Amino acid sequence: MTAAPRGRGWGVVAALALATLFLSVVQPALLMFVPLALLFIALPPRRPLLLAFGAFICWLAFSGRPETTALWYFERGWVLVLGAWFVGMVVLLPRWTFLPRALMTVAATAATVAIFLIAHRGGFAMLDGAVDAHLRSKAAMVLAVWQNADASRSMGGVDMGRRLFQVAELQGRLFPALLALASLAGLGVAWWAFGRLAQGVAHPLSRWREFRFRDELVWLLIAGLALLLLPLDQLATRAGENLLLFMAVLYALRGAAVLLVIGGASGPVGMVIGVLLVLFLTPFVMATTFLVGLSDTWLDIRARRQASSTPGS
Numbered sequence: 001m002t003a004a005p006r007g008r009g010w011g012v013v014a015a016l017a018l019a020t021l022f023l024s025v026v027q028p029a030l031l032m033f034v035p036l037a038l039l040f041i042a043l044p045p046r047r048p049l050l051l052a053f054g055a056f057i058c059w060l061a062f063s064g065r066p067e068t069t070a071l072w073y074f075e076r077g078w079v080l081v082l083g084a085w086f087v088g089m090v091v092l093l094p095r096w097t098f099l100p101r102a103l104m105t106v107a108a109t110a111a112t113v114a115i116f117l118i119a120h121r122g123g124f125a126m127l128d129g130a131v132d133a134h135l136r137s138k139a140a141m142v143l144a145v146w147q148n149a150d151a152s153r154s155m156g157g158v159d160m161g162r163r164l165f166q167v168a169e170l171q172g173r174l175f176p177a178l179l180a181l182a183s184l185a186g187l188g189v190a191w192w193a194f195g196r197l198a199q200g201v202a203h204p205l206s207r208w209r210e211f212r213f214r215d216e217l218v219w220l221l222i223a224g225l226a227l228l229l230l231p232l233d234q235l236a237t238r239a240g241e242n243l244l245l246f247m248a249v250l251y252a253l254r255g256a257a258v259l260l261v262i263g264g265a266s267g268p269v270g271m272v273i274g275v276l277l278v279l280f281l282t283p284f285v286m287a288t289t290f291l292v293g294l295s296d297t298w299l300d301i302r303a304r305r306q307a308s309s310t311p312g313s
Contacts, residue, residue, distance in 0.1 A: 012205045016188040024182035025131060025175050026075035031186030033057050034076075035083035039194040042087045050198055071130040077116075082109045082183055086190075098205060099213055102187045106180050131175050135168035177242035181249055211257040213250065215297045221247040248290055255293030261302050 020028045040046075040054030062076060085108045089101040117123030143161045171178065188205060195204025220243060227240025295301070 012208055013189055013192045015208065016185040016192070019185040020182050020189060023178050023185065025135065025171060025178055026071070026078065026182075028182065028186065030061055030075060030079045031082070031182055032189040034061050034079040035086050035187055036190035036193050037061075038083035038087050039090075039190060040198060043090065043194070043198070045198060047198065069130045069133065070126045071134050074113075074127055074130070078109065078113060078179070078183075081112050082106070082187070083190075085109050085112070086187055098188065098191050099211075102184050102191075103213065103217075105187060106183050109183070110176070110180065128172070128175075132169075132172045135172050136165065139164040139168040173238060174242055174245055177245040177249075180242075180246050208253075209257050209260040209302075211253055212296070213254070217247065217250070218294070218297050221251070221294075248286075251293035252286055252289040253293065254296055255289035255291065258292050258296050258301050259289065261305060 017032070020031055024031055034057065037054035037057035040050040041058075061079070082105060086101065086105040089096070089105050089108075093101060093104075117127065139161075143164050146160055192204045195201035224240045224243030224247060227236045228244060229240075230236070292301075
């Protein structure tokens with residue numbers, strides 16, 4: 001992403017941190033701080049204080065008594081590979097901006113981890129079981145809190161429990177897409193912090209209104225739709241669902257950026273509210289921003305608006 005001409009980018013990084021927190025099935029702090037630690041350690045300028053901070057983060061993330069589930073190992077393996085790939089992309093692709101690097105990093109990490117899981121027989125099934133158990137445990141904890149609250153008097157605990165476990169099941173099915181989206185957001189936070197603290201760059205990330213990605217990625221959306229609609233096996237259907245969700249959120253964010261330009265909204269508050277609207281409110285908001293973002297692939301609405309507002313155009 002190119003540098004933004006105004007502000008310090010607090011709105012962007014706050015929105016990315018919120019997205020990492022709400023989307024991640026694994027520990028969101030790992031997705032933000034482990035890549036940041038690897039950036040501090042691997043890339044110049046290697047300042048002693050930042051090197052020590054990076055080493056401390058790595059020690060904190062990987063030390064201690066590991067849990068007995070596969071998820072503990074998976075989430076730490078994922079963030080380690082994610083951070084290593086991102087460092088490699090920064091070194092090998094110096095002219096690329098943040099988002100292309102981050103997208104390539106997530107794709108490379110997913111491929112690397114998939115190869116590892118395939119090499120270990122039953123790896124995918126073990127991971128699925130660990131994720132499902134983790135999500136059901138969290139749902140049970142939320143249900144227990146709900147049943148002890150006054151709100152449970154006006155709503156049946158059985159209905160609430162059924163809804164919570166349905167959400168947990170859906171999260172487990174869409175775990176790959178949610179992890180990929182949270183990883184993108186976590187890398188954004190890490191890159192912003194590295195740029196500000198290590199490199200002294202005023203604007204490591206651009207404003208959200210400038211958010212865009214290569215138009216050729218529309219083929220990933222088409223591939224996901226094809227996998228979902230064609231009469232294939234359950235694995236292909238699940239892959240299509242996850243690919244569709246991942247691309248739908250990217251296009252919704254792109255559409256929201258277009259609407260920010262059209263509506264003239266700006267500032268950190270508008271940034272955070274916009275991300276929350278896209279991710280967590282009505283399907284109508286999501287569908288609208290998705291359609292606007294998809295249309296921008298062919299129409300390039302922001303460029304047309306800029307051209308029409310240029311004097312003498």
